[in-house]
Amino acid sequence: MRFQAASDQALLVYLGKEIGSAAHERVVQLLRLLQQEPLAWIRNIQPAYCSLLITFDAATVDHAEVQAKLAEYESRADKMPSGKARLVEVPVCYGGEFGPDLDDVAAQRGMLPEKVVELHFARTYHAYFLGFAPGFAYLGDLAEELAAPRLQTPRKEVAAGSVGIAGRQTAVYPFATPGGWRLIGRTPLEIFRKDREPMGLIAIGDQVRFRPITKAEFLAPRQG
Amino acid sequence: MSLLVVESAGLQTTVQDFGREGYGVLGVSASGAADAVALRLGNLLLENKAGTPALEMTLMGGTFLFPDGAVICLVGANFGAQMDGKPLELWRPHAILPGKRVSFGPTKDFARCYLCVAGGIGVAEFLGSASTHLLSGLGGWEGRALRKGDVLSIGRLEKNIRRRKLRTGVLEELKPKKTLRVTRGPQADWFPEEAQGTLSRGEFVVSEESNRMGLRLDGPRLVAPSKPEMVSEGTPLGAIQVTPSGQAIILFVEQQTTGGYPKIANVIGADLHSVGQLRPRDTIQFEEVSLAKARALWIEQQRLLASEERLFL
Numbered sequence: 001m002r003f004q005a006a007s008d009q010a011l012l013v014y015l016g017k018e019i020g021s022a023a024h025e026r027v028v029q030l031l032r033l034l035q036q037e038p039l040a041w042i043r044n045i046q047p048a049y050c051s052l053l054i055t056f057d058a059a060t061v062d063h064a065e066v067q068a069k070l071a072e073y074e075s076r077a078d079k080m081p082s083g084k085a086r087l088v089e090v091p092v093c094y095g096g097e098f099g100p101d102l103d104d105v106a107a108q109r110g111m112l113p114e115k116v117v118e119l120h121f122a123r124t125y126h127a128y129f130l131g132f133a134p135g136f137a138y139l140g141d142l143a144e145e146l147a148a149p150r151l152q153t154p155r156k157e158v159a160a161g162s163v164g165i166a167g168r169q170t171a172v173y174p175f176a177t178p179g180g181w182r183l184i185g186r187t188p189l190e191i192f193r194k195d196r197e198p199m200g201l202i203a204i205g206d207q208v209r210f211r212p213i214t215k216a217e218f219l220a221p222r223q224g
Numbered sequence: 225m226s227l228l229v230v231e232s233a234g235l236q237t238t239v240q241d242f243g244r245e246g247y248g249v250l251g252v253s254a255s256g257a258a259d260a261v262a263l264r265l266g267n268l269l270l271e272n273k274a275g276t277p278a279l280e281m282t283l284m285g286g287t288f289l290f291p292d293g294a295v296i297c298l299v300g301a302n303f304g305a306q307m308d309g310k311p312l313e314l315w316r317p318h319a320i321l322p323g324k325r326v327s328f329g330p331t332k333d334f335a336r337c338y339l340c341v342a343g344g345i346g347v348a349e350f351l352g353s354a355s356t357h358l359l360s361g362l363g364g365w366e367g368r369a370l371r372k373g374d375v376l377s378i379g380r381l382e383k384n385i386r387r388r389k390l391r392t393g394v395l396e397e398l399k400p401k402k403t404l405r406v407t408r409g410p411q412a413d414w415f416p417e418e419a420q421g422t423l424s425r426g427e428f429v430v431s432e433e434s435n436r437m438g439l440r441l442d443g444p445r446l447v448a449p450s451k452p453e454m455v456s457e458g459t460p461l462g463a464i465q466v467t468p469s470g471q472a473i474i475l476f477v478e479q480q481t482t483g484g485y486p487k488i489a490n491v492i493g494a495d496l497h498s499v500g501q502l503r504p505r506d507t508i509q510f511e512e513v514s515l516a517k518a519r520a521l522w523i524e525q526q527r528l529l530a531s532e533e534r535l536f537l
Contacts, residue, residue, distance in 0.1 A: 004410045007490035008518035010460040012410050019455055031249070046248035046458030048482050053248070053458025058493060059523050063515060130251030131456070131482030134360045137251075138456070138482075167453075175360045194350055194362060200250055 001074055003067045009043075009058040011066050013074075016050040019140065019168070023050035024128055028205050029077040030070075036080075039069065047129045047204060049138075085126075085207045090172060090187050092121070092163050092210045093218040098186035105148055105165070105182055119143045120163075120184060120210060125170065127206040135174035135192030135200040139208050142168045154180030161187045163210070174200075185210075188218050226292035228341070230374040234286035234328060239345050239364040239376075240338075242275035243477065244353035248458065253479045255355040255363065258336050258436060258500030259300050261398050264529055266299035266340035268536075269388045270317055272379075274529075276344035277354035279370070281337045283503065285328020286370070288339065293322040294378055295342040295385045301334035301501060315395065317342070317385050334400055334501035343379010359437060359478055389537045397528065400501035403509045404491050407518050409464060410457075411486035414449035419466075422446050423488060423510055428472065432504045436478040439502060445470030449486055456484040462491035462499065464510075474499060492518040494525045 002014040015030065016023025027047050034045060041060045046053040056066050094117045095102040106113040125139035142165055150166045155178060158164070162173045164181025173179055174191035191201045202208055230237075240263065243256020257263040257280055264274045279288075285303040290296075297317045298305050305312040307326050312318055314337075320326060328337065347354045347365050356364025365376060412420070422444045431440035446466050459465070463475045465485040474491060475483070476499060491499055492513065502508065513521075528534055 005407070005515055006410045006458075006487070007460040007462060008407050008492045008515055008522060010458075010490075012457060017455070044246050044248045044254070046481050048457045049455050051455075051457045053460060055245070055248075055460065058519050059526050062519060129482065130249065131458075132251060132480045134247075134250055134252040134357070134362065177359055192360070204249060 001071065003070070005063050006053060010053055010055045011063055011070075013052045013054060013070055014050055019049045019128070021126065024126070026077065027052060029080040030074055031204070032080045033073050033077045046131070048131065049128050085205055086203070087207045087209065088202050089209050089211055090189060091213040091217070092185040092187050093213050093215055094185035096215070098218070099163070099184040101182035102184045105146065105184060108148065109145060111145070116146060116184065117212060119146055120165070120170065121212055125208045127202050127204055127208055129204050130200065130202075133175055133177055135202070136171055137200075137202040137206075137208070139170045140168055142170050144168070148182055150180040151182060154178050158183065159186060161189065161191065163187060186218070188222065225346070225377045226290070226294060226380050228294070228345070228376045228378045229289040229291060230370050230372055230376070231287040231289055231325065232372055233370040233374070234281050235284040236282040237286055237370045238280050238356040238358065239277050239347050240280040240355045241277040241353055243355045244351040244363070247351055248481050251481055252351065253357070253477070253481050254461070255357040255436070255478050256353065257338065257355070258477055259338070259400070259497045261497040261529065262300035262336070262338050263340070265315070265390065265535070266297045266338050269297045269299070269315065269390070270295060270340055270342045270385060271388070272340065272342060272344060276340070277347060278338045278340040278345060281328060281339065283335060284330045285337055287325055287327040289325040290320045291323060293324070294320045296320055296326065297340045299338045299340065301337045302332045303328040303330065303337040304332060315390055317387060331503065335503045336500055341378045342385055346377035346379070357478055390535060391537055394535055398497070400498040401495065402506060403511055404495050404498060405513045405518065405521070406464065406489035406491055406510050407513060407515050409487035409489045411449070411454065412488055414486050415466070415488050416447050416449070419446040419488065424512055427507050427509055430502050430504050430506045430508065434504055436476055438476050438479060439474040439499065441472040441474070446472055446488065454484055454486055456482050459483045459487070460490055462496055463487045464489045464491070476500070492521060494518070494521040
């Protein structure tokens, strides 16, 4: 456990150095304990791969006090039940107009687009955290063979539901936003809806699987 | 219910309050007024609650019709507000008679002017806040900037408004600055000595490509660390992150909640409202202070803003 002041009102708590399940398990356990026994002066918690950013009420506490309290919480956090991971299935129509970068990714890797698709949906992914935009879940770990850098120039607008890959990660864009990930498909599901509980389809700690669907299935009206 | 009719919207006019802090786990950044100090004072001058929703105008204001009348207070930047050709002073309440319109032009000084209304602007809350989050199209008025023809509900006037006035000196003390005070960022040690020097001595220019998500800075480039890519982590409000090309970006109210660029410094809480009043092409500088100093400045600013005696005559 390592602490680092991030701003005059925020402290970073590092629980590891590398992306992986060991560090992330500790992140989720500390998050669960902080949610179960909330501290009044915490204004926001932003979990990530190996860290939590704690924003606090600087008029009430200072970094040293926050640090001491979090160290005490962390010493108890390993007793938090990790809970059953939810399995979320995301149907995806790969390639074509929905996955404009699929052919490029395949060509760069010297494989057929079908192989890229197979490598993508063959795995069950872990939702490390939500960031960038509401409901945007960082899913890992993508097959090493598919690891690709972000686009040199990000797109000004990526369609909602687009499935992208970047490095060892994959994600679904919840909204039409700018984006630099390589797009290989699209889901017809609404990833984030403010009139739904929970609003986000994918939460931190969830397991996520992708299921290939045809364009006809993508366009078919859905029930419920 | 009284109404406000948007006859022209201006460059980017959104409904804002103090934002929705506390939803990082969902990937939701707080949003909220870019100049929260101005919003607070505008509301207090109207005897509203400090975080009552208001209209935030950016660089160029619009024209708004009040068919049922209202009491309003304009705060922040001077957009040359007028009613019937007569100028409306900033930082004091004005009664607007039914059927009158208030019009704004381009800014004469800072980036954002707030139109506060006694009783507030009525929009549905999303995650406990009325503020607009433009990137995701959530919150505020239909999740977007206002357009010509929009009709919003505003608070109905139920009591007489006192002619409240700010004490002299208050505005001077809270005036937005062009020298932003910063504390060291979590990756400050990753940067070579030169980069620290550039940050503390350089003059940076706010790029045209700046918005509520972040302010991109032109001018001197910072020498980026040679370390390999860092592991993405939570990004505080006001973080100054540096891209591989050495460009500094100040993350702001509609920020991405996590990021993988190293952060060299962070604007202190007491100066965040100054960031909200920066215009494209403004020249700015940074001055490093200790965490203890930053905290003392924050506490002092919070005390002033909470003290009726110190704020008002």
